[in-house]
Amino acid sequence: MSNIKVALVGNPNTGKTSLFNRLTGLNQKVGNYPGITVDKKIGFTKLTSDKGAEIIDLPGTYSLNASSLDEDVAVKVLSDKNNENYPDVVVVVVDIENLKRNLFIFTQIKDLGIPTILAINMADQMTVRGIDIDIPKLESVLETKIALVSSKQNKGISHLKKLITSYKLLSVLPCFVEQDSVFSQYAKDDKKKHHLETVRRYQFLKSTLEETYTQDPQNAKDIRTLLDRILIHKVYGYLIFFTILFTVFQALFSWSAIPMDFIDSTFATLSEKTREYLPSGVFTNLLAEGIIPGIGGVVIFIPQIAFLFLFTSFLEESGYMSRxxxxxxxxxxxxxxxGKSIVPLISGTACAIPAIMAARNIENWKERLITILVTPFTTCSARLPVYAIIISLIIPTEATFLSFNVQGLLLMSLYLLGFSTAILAAAFLDKMLKISSKSYFVIEMPNYKLPLFKNVAYNVIEKTKAFVFEAGKIILAISILLWVLASYGPGDHLKNASEIVQKQHPTHQGDLLQTEIASYKLEHSYIGVMGKLIEPAIKPLGYDWKIGVAVITSFAAREVFVGTLATIYSVGNEQESTIKDRMRNEVYQDSKKPVYSFATGISILLFYAFAMQCMSTIAIVKRETNGWKWPMIQMFVMSGMAYVTAFIAYQTLS
Amino acid sequence: MKANTIADLQRGERAIIKSFMEIDVPLKLIEMGCIEGNYVEVLQRAPMQDPIYLNISGTYLAIRLEIASKVLVEKL
Structure with a gap:
């Protein structure tokens, strides 16, 4: 039997997603609507022993007037019977404390003639706030069935499920009719009519709620006033904000260090054991030198990404971000x-892709474009593995400055560098771009609430999973490709490697000879030849050809840098050691000085701070700006800056 | 009496929304409940007086001075 198709609709900040999580548990998947990048969340729930429901969580919207891309999605799904997501029944989720405004979209949806249920969320607040609702009366005026639910306390969910099961009994009549003003008949740009219609709908809701909804004003006080007084205070507000940021980044580095070191050494051991227990051959080599280090390169940043998503979703959920x-x-x-650019700029510290999409909330096109163009400067989590490994190579762990960990401080300055570059670039673009567009800045200031653990946890799991799998696919493919390119080469150099090396260094023996052979092989492999080819261009930055290869492959995504080096350094190297140790022992072929000196380290850090090393970002910028012009400009400017600053840094420091 | 706009209200002052100086007021603002007859209260103004944090008939939102100066009100 087929599932009932349910669409969840509602304003932002009504707890719609909490309800969705309540209904579906982890039984959900995130996809995209065809052609656009608005997240499409679909989940499943069991209604009765033999009936299930497929629930789609539509983007939070204030109305069906389709003034933004997110709203457009809701309109498309709900107004087209042939849409693959067209629901059998709509559940409109409203917040009990702001019924009037939340019901606005409900009246519009009723006009569409789809069976509609009203779920009044946060019902647990009723007694606290002294709210009383005449449910039967409200049901009859709105031509609907009402479920009082609390996704926080898991109440009323079974009643809601019952209503969904018997959706065929629901009325499909509109609750608000005017002769000439059924919502869907309007021309989109008919502003005056929209305005009038909005006013009339509100009047209808006002009179409806006067009869059915009472709130004891004595109990209406909340913690909003108190918290606002501190959190958006003209002095404390900023202090608190910067303290939070500082704490988050200090914590981020010290907390994730432990699991990251653990993961690093685990994968090193795994490679070693694979070689020990599997029969030697091409497949074992591919596994131990290509695939395992490649996967290790992805897994290693799960801790940091998870922490970042944890912090950003906590800030969003609590209502603090709007402040x-x-x-x-x-x-x-x-x-x-x-001000709304703050959200992309902060979530850009997790990943530029969702951050650039978050810029959609910015109403003014010029401000939005500038935000899109500068967001990739913020330090995304893909830069973290690069930063983490380089910092730990050039700064000793125990180094402190004013009792702060120097590694943490350097990392923090890289974040600051990214952020200030973004801001300065924005100021520059503001002067350069001649675009005039009206600024309509409207932002809701939601109630403060303690984030639900479940919501935050789902958010973290879902985003980390998506990130790791997306990045993982690329990294795994590149690791395998790299291994092949590093293990084979043109001509007979590789086959005759040991003879040639022995002839060149007749005195070498044992380990020394083996290392010499391994590096000879690598140098004459396909990857070695390619690396050598580009070496002249990157030598002034302090990079040898191996780093050069990593720079090229990480054009796909920055985090590939570490994975690439892991693969390159482990090919032919049979000792158990972590990537970090191998990098520490790496020397320039000519001068025999350590490759990862302070100067090279800083040069790499600066290069990755500025360079546009991310194909997905380019793709998303193209999509959001509707063309290749902006992503191309962005890429050349960013990578140019990267080269120049890395060059200057290396030449001054070395 | 001189016409006031939301931009003229001090922190803590309440007023009734009367009309809009131009048609081009963002629809989103209207959808959020900023319509004729509703009350508005200024809760806070950010440093440099802009943006303004409002309570419009139970909906809490922030708008820029530029839009606020287009909404005519009558002080209570």
């Missing part, structure tokens, strides 16, 4: 940005 937007708007505008 930051409010605090920063005036300042950001000075640089051609919007």
């Amino acid at each position: 930051v937007v409010f605090l920063m708007d005036r300042i950001m505008r000075r640089f051609g940005l919007s």
Whole structure:
């Protein structure tokens, strides 16, 4: 039997996603709507022993007037009977404390003639806030069935499920009719009519709620006033914001260090054991030198990414992020940005791709474009593995400055560098771009709430999973390709390697001879030949050809850098050691000085701070700006900057 | 009496929304409940007075001074 198709609709901040999580558990998947990148979340739930429901969580919207891309998705799904996601029944989720505004979209959806259930969420607040609702009356005026639910306390869910099961009994009549103003008949740009219709809908809701909804004003006080007084205070507000950022980044580095070291050594052991227990041959080599280090290169950044997503989703869920937007708007505008650019710039520390999509909330096109163009400067989590390994190579762990860990401070300065570059670039673009567009800045300031553990956890799991699998696919493929390129080469150099090396170094024996042979082989493999070819271009930055190869492969995605080096350094190297140890022992072929000196390290850090080493970002910028012009400009400017700063840094420091 | 806009309200002041100076007020603002007859209260103004944090008939939102100066109100 087929599942009932349910669509969840509602304003942002109504706990729609919490309800979705409640209904579906981890039984959900995230995809994309065809052609656009708005997240499409679908989950499944069991209604009765033999009936199930497929639930689609539509993007949070304030109305069906389709003034943004997210709203457009909701309109497309709900107004087209042939749409693959067209639901059998709609559940409109509203917050009990702001019924009037939340019900606005409900009246619009009722006009579409789809069976509709009203789920009044956060019902646990009823007694606390002194709210009383005449449910039967409201049901009859709105032509619907109502479920009072609390996704926080898991109440009312079974009643909601019952209503969904018997959706065929629901009325499909509109609850608000005017002769000439059924919502769907409007021309999209008919603003005046929209305005009038909006006013009439509100009047209808006002009179409806006057009869059915009462709130004891004595109990209406909340912690909003108190928290706002501190959190958006003109001095404390900023202090608190910067303290939070500082703490997050210090914590991020020290907390994830332990699991990361553990993962690093585990994979090194795994490679070693594979070689020990499997019969030697091409397949074992591929496994031990290509695939295992490759996967290790992905797994290693799970801790940091998970922590980052944990912090960003905590800030979003708690309602604090909107306060930051409010605090920063005036300042950001000075640089051609919007207060709302703070969200992309902060979530850009996780990944530029969702961050660039988050810029959709910015109403002004110029501000939005600038935000899109500068967001990739912020330090995304893919830079972290590169930073982490280089920092740990050039700064001793125990080094402290004013009792702060120097490694942490350097990492923090890289974040600051990324952020300030983004801001300065924005100011520059603001002067350069001649685009005039009206600024409609409207942002809801939601109630403060303690984030639900479940929501945050799902968010972290889901995003980390998506990131690791997406990045993992690329990294795994590249690792295998690299291994092949590093293990085979043109001509007979590789086959005759040991004879040639023995002839060149007749005195070498044992380990020394083996190492010499291994590096000879690598040098004459396909990858070695390619690396040598580009060496002249990167030598002034302090990179040898191996780093050069890593720079090229990591054009796909920055994190590939570490994986590539892991693969390159492990080919032919049979001792058990971590990537870090191998890098530490690496010397230039001519001068025999360590490759990862302070100068080279800083040069690599700066290169990755600026360079546009991410194909996915280029793709998303192309999609969001509708063409190749902006992503191309962005790429050449960023990578040019990277080369120049890395060059200057290496030449001054070495 | 001189016409006031939301931009003229001090922190803590309440007013009733009367009309809009131009048609081109963002629809989103209207959808959020900023319509004729509703009350508005200024909760806070960010440093440099901009943006303004409002309570419009139970909906909490922030708008820029630029839009606020287009919404005519009558002080309570």
